[in-house]
Amino acid sequence: MEVSIIYKALYEYESQARCSHNLLRLRPCSDARQQLIEFGLEIDPPSEVFTYSDYWGTSVEAFGVHQDHTRLSVVARATVRTDGQPAMVDSPPADALRDGRFREGHWEFLQPSPLVSWNDAIETLSQSVTESVDEDVIARVLALHRWVGRNLSFDETSTRVGTSVEEVLEQGKGVCQDFAHVLVALCRASGIPARYVSGYFLPANEHGESSEADFPLKTHAWVEAGIPRSGWWGLDPTHRMEVSARHVVIGRGRDYADVTPFRGSYSAGGRATQAIEVEMAAAASQQ
CATH class of the missing domain: 3.10.620.30 (C8orf32 fold)
Known part of the structure; x- marks a missing residue:
């Protein structure tokens, strides 16, 4: 099955946030059961992203926003090809x-x-x-x-x-x-x-x-x-x-x-509100 995913996160602050530091775990992995075809990030305000694998093997996108801002928007888009897991044929004691x-x-x-x-x-x-x-x-x-x-x-x-x-x-x-x-x-x-x-x-x-x-x-x-x-x-x-x-x-x-999907911290800015939304769809022939 080929699945498309759009993850959207919006953080809005009561007042100017001076900087924020963030870790994203949103990128689907590639393993024996699934293959990542494409992945992309859109961040506003625009930020440089550093990608690495953590101790558990999960891809992490790290970025910081160093300019003053009252909102932070992250959109992650992915396309993945998946299979079902193999049946359990052995039942050990x-x-x-x-x-x-x-x-x-x-x-x-x-x-x-x-x-x-x-x-x-x-x-x-x-x-x-x-x-x-x-x-x-x-x-x-x-x-x-x-x-x-x-x-x-x-x-x-x-x-x-x-x-x-x-x-x-x-x-x-x-x-x-x-x-x-x-x-x-x-x-x-x-x-x-x-x-x-x-x-x-x-x-x-x-x-x-x-x-x-x-x-x-x-x-x-x-x-x-x-x-x-x-x-x-x-x-x-x-x-x-x-x-x-x-x-x-x-x-x-x-x-x-x-494996927290979105973790971050920020200076000043007062209280923050968040809105998270995920859109998913399978290829029409596979629904």
Whole structure:
């Protein structure tokens, strides 16, 4: 599938901002499942952009605005060719999760991270969700994935960037970032490596055509679970589905803090308001 993406961000300040420094993680990656065809940035006020890859392998566009300004506009345009992920044909036993080499290779995705931690209650919840399923890794991951999709509801007004996994579970609602953080925490609490994925998602209606009736189009988040002998398996708890050709990856990390799409700071300027919008479309023959 060939997908076009337009990301638009507008920041407006109460008064003149003297300078701002910004990091963008908006460029889709190229990997075994997708290929970036083209990517471009439009920044106003015009700024020089420096591109590099971070620790996790995500492309970062860094720029500074050093002139006085009352608004900052960023438009990122991308075209990506995507495929669905391969089916999981091997279902290793749960004992495979305790293999020393496997754990060492996935160590960072088994530990608590800045925005994903868990307590005894969450560990108990994870155990209760998986105790009745077969003793294999795929069954356990699917049970946790389905539990999150059934027990959380989507609500844009209920959480903020720093809302903890415990808070999300207590109120039972959040946004895609929260769904992903909860699933990551439940997996790690069960000894299953899990990483947070930031990207874009092109929804579809019952006819397979583009639709945003259920969820507004913005950047999206989902999860990849580490499966012994098979690699990473992508699951989207917000949409209750496996990752498909409609999922476009920007980057992967331990949690949202590692792959924040737009992060910046500025001097003076007073309070700032922001507006984020994403437009996506598949080639007409592929909708």
